[in-house]
Amino acid sequence: MGSEDQIPEWASTPCIMGIDEAGRGPVLGPMVYGCLYCPISYKKTLSTLEFADSKTLKEEKREELFESLKADCSIGWAVDVIDPRVLSAKMLQKNKINLNEISHESAMGLVKRVLDMGYLLTEVYVDTVGDPDKYIIKLTERFPSIKFVVAKKADSLYPVVSGASIVAKVTRDRALQNWNFDETAENMHRTFGSGYPGDPNTKGWLEHHKHSVFGFPSLVRFSWGTCESYFKGGVEVLWEADDDDVSSRKTVKRQSKLSNLGFTGMKRKSEDIESSGKGRCKFFQSRKLEQLSHF
Amino acid sequence: MNDEGASSETGTIDLGGVKSSSAVDLTDQIHQLPCCIKYNGPSPVSHYFKPKSTGIEVDGLNVKEAHFRGRKLQGTTVPLPDGYSGFVIGRKTVAKRKASDTNGGTTASWQMNAKFQNITFWNHDNLPSKEDAFLRALHLFDVAKALHKPVTAEDMESASNPEATATD
Numbered sequence: 001m002g003s004e005d006q007i008p009e010w011a012s013t014p015c016i017m018g019i020d021e022a023g024r025g026p027v028l029g030p031m032v033y034g035c036l037y038c039p040i041s042y043k044k045t046l047s048t049l050e051f052a053d054s055k056t057l058k059e060e061k062r063e064e065l066f067e068s069l070k071a072d073c074s075i076g077w078a079v080d081v082i083d084p085r086v087l088s089a090k091m092l093q094k095n096k097i098n099l100n101e102i103s104h105e106s107a108m109g110l111v112k113r114v115l116d117m118g119y120l121l122t123e124v125y126v127d128t129v130g131d132p133d134k135y136i137i138k139l140t141e142r143f144p145s146i147k148f149v150v151a152k153k154a155d156s157l158y159p160v161v162s163g164a165s166i167v168a169k170v171t172r173d174r175a176l177q178n179w180n181f182d183e184t185a186e187n188m189h190r191t192f193g194s195g196y197p198g199d200p201n202t203k204g205w206l207e208h209h210k211h212s213v214f215g216f217p218s219l220v221r222f223s224w225g226t227c228e229s230y231f232k233g234g235v236e237v238l239w240e241a242d243d244d245d246v247s248s249r250k251t252v253k254r255q256s257k258l259s260n261l262g263f264t265g266m267k268r269k270s271e272d273i274e275s276s277g278k279g280r281c282k283f284f285q286s287r288k289l290e291q292l293s294h295f
Numbered sequence: 296m297n298d299e300g301a302s303s304e305t306g307t308i309d310l311g312g313v314k315s316s317s318a319v320d321l322t323d324q325i326h327q328l329p330c331c332i333k334y335n336g337p338s339p340v341s342h343y344f345k346p347k348s349t350g351i352e353v354d355g356l357n358v359k360e361a362h363f364r365g366r367k368l369q370g371t372t373v374p375l376p377d378g379y380s381g382f383v384i385g386r387k388t389v390a391k392r393k394a395s396d397t398n399g400g401t402t403a404s405w406q407m408n409a410k411f412q413n414i415t416f417w418n419h420d421n422l423p424s425k426e427d428a429f430l431r432a433l434h435l436f437d438v439a440k441a442l443h444k445p446v447t448a449e450d451m452e453s454a455s456n457p458e459a460t461a462t463d
Contacts, residue, residue: 213338214344218362218365240329
């Protein structure tokens with residue numbers, strides 16, 4: 001999504017861009033990366049547009065500013081909406097990808113998109129995620145022709161980033177408001193609150209929507225630590241992808257206990273997950289076919 | 296099946312309803328997940344577990360996508376081979392016989408509760424493929440058939456070698 005209909009004439013003049021995110025901390029809903037770009041010559045005018053860090057603005061003011069920047073033909077914008085299902089899946093896959101990495105990829109994706117559309121980006125301002133020095137190296141390696149400024153609180157320091165934060169925040173709020181549940185369970189509602197784990201409405205929503213087997217609707221980021229406290233008393237689910245870290249944590253304890261008892265042959269967790277065919281000929285082992293004498 | 300050996304357990308599975316059309320048919324509703332869910336019992340699966348077609352094809356298998364507990368699963372629906380059926384069996388509740396009978400009795404009695412003709416198996420992180428253990432496990436059917444197919448008179452004839460001595 002973004003202003004991609006027509007490439008204006010100023011696209012071929014040196015341009016600046018700001019990038020900011022909304023919805024990084026919340027336990028539910030998408031994370032949105034937004035960017036705003038304009039010709040360098042427009043920088044001064046930009047600072048008169050009352051853009052400020054989106055968090056300090058009231059919702060109506062943000063909406064108003066978003067509409068006015070969309071109508072401004074010297075400004076372009078784009079967003080990357082990262083679905084909560086994608087966030088959960090990436091953070092819980094076997095080779096876990098952390099949120100910083102996802103954030104970096106999203107920001108770089110926006111830079112690439114705007115470059116590919118034909119804009120001559122020369123300066124890009126980004127709020128820092130993780131270590132700023134490492135981040136700037138990563139960005140510069142990927143886009144050597146662009147000068148990057150990575151700064152804490154960039155959204156209140158640079159109007160172009162403030163503008164990007166408005167684009168991101170408004171998009172995130174709308175995405176949450178218009179969320180279509182995949183699930184069809186009864187009594188689901190949309191009083192999500194802000195989505196931050198401390199928000200009483202968010203807490204109430206999570207409590208109301210938890211399910212002992214399925215956990216939560218897929219709007220929730222299962223990879224958030226907050227979720228665990230709600231799973232207490234829920235059904236335990238074991239995954240092979242988690243086998244390594246769990247067993248490394250528990251091995252020491254287990255081993256000492258087992259050797260005390262002179263007991264071996266403890267079932268590995270993965271054998272709970274699937275049969276192994278252990279001790280049988282290769283044909284069966286490679287097909288994980290186990291013989292069951294009783295069940 | 297009625298071996299009374301000391302170490303063996305005996306059990307019966309009543310597939311009585313197999314041929315009857317009244318048996319519950321769970322075709323298209325059987326999922327094998329790549330995890331262990333420590334729970335047995337009913338659950339509103341169709342309200343939470345929503346497989347979608349991806350349009351991707353691997354080894355001729357149509358790849359589906361679903362999410363469970365935040366994990367992305369990729370799977371495919373495979374029909375069971377001709378002549379085979381899947382069954383959901385449950386412990387049979389038998390009316391108590393004499394009290395002395397139930398003491399130490401290991402006899403398990405099972406009954407068929409539902410049947411199915413296909414199964415959707417799911418991988419975490421990997422696309423389904425012909426190399427997956429689940430699909431390869433189906434090879435057993437062909438192997439078992441080759442090993443156990445009754446020998447016919449023609450088989451004997453074609454296998455017998457005129458120069459060899461008669462079989463004893």
